[in-house]
Amino acid sequence: MADIKILSTHAVQEVLCELGPLFERAGGLSLAIDYDPANVLKRRIEGGAAFDVVIATRPVIDALARQGKVNREACTDIGRSGLGVAVRQGAAKPDITTVDALKHALLAARSLVRSKDGTSGLYFETLLDRLGIADAMHDKIVLGPSGRIAELVARGEAEMAVQQIPELLPVKGVQYVGPLPAELQLYTVFAVGVGNAAKDPAAAKAFVGTLATPSAAALFNAKGLEPIPR
Secondary structure, eight states, rough: OSSEEEOOOOGGGHHHHHHHHHHHHHHHOOEEEEOOOOHHHHHHHHHOOOOEEEEEEEHHHHHHHHHSBGGGOEEEEEEOOOEEEEEESOOOOOOOSSSSHHHHHHHHOEEEEESSSSSHHHHHHHHHHHOOOOOGGGEEEEEEEESHHHHHHHHSOOEEEEEEHHHHTTTTTTEEEEEGGGGOOOOEEEEEEEEOOSHHHHHHHHHHHTSHHHHHHHHHHHHHOOEEOO
């Protein structure tokens, strides 16, 4: 059985793939990491899912702290991410540098995938209303499953993907176009919390500590997440 059970959002998956083994070797501990969108993690924990550490959006961490599921004093912001766009490898990159250019690119796309339950997908749905193109886009939208929805673009099941940048960058078969224009951007802060029912709170806090080191901050930056200034 793993020493530390981690429930995490996909946005930090690439970071944990590198940091996790380093932590295991240094501390002689084993990690079990399970990924889901932040809102799904919240529902799972509220339903009784066992965990030692949770990494999710700051609002989810705060909600879990209010419910007594995580230790409020052990909650730490670890990074933030904006939303970006990806298209299939080899396709022409659309201009999305201004609000009008993004609106044109969306209307020109034959299909677009967004997350069904993730923060990015829920925000994008409201963004289409804000841009006044929700009706025009309705039949083009594909609801992606949990995880890296750009994989649908790589398989040719959608032409364009909108998701948090660190979830677009690792997907093979697609190319990252760029971030949403500043006027439309949504920055999501990710935080980590230790469960109040953690089996080994000291070990869980030690893992959390590795996410706040300078080397971790550099890794966050390389994977598309902006580290939180300390």
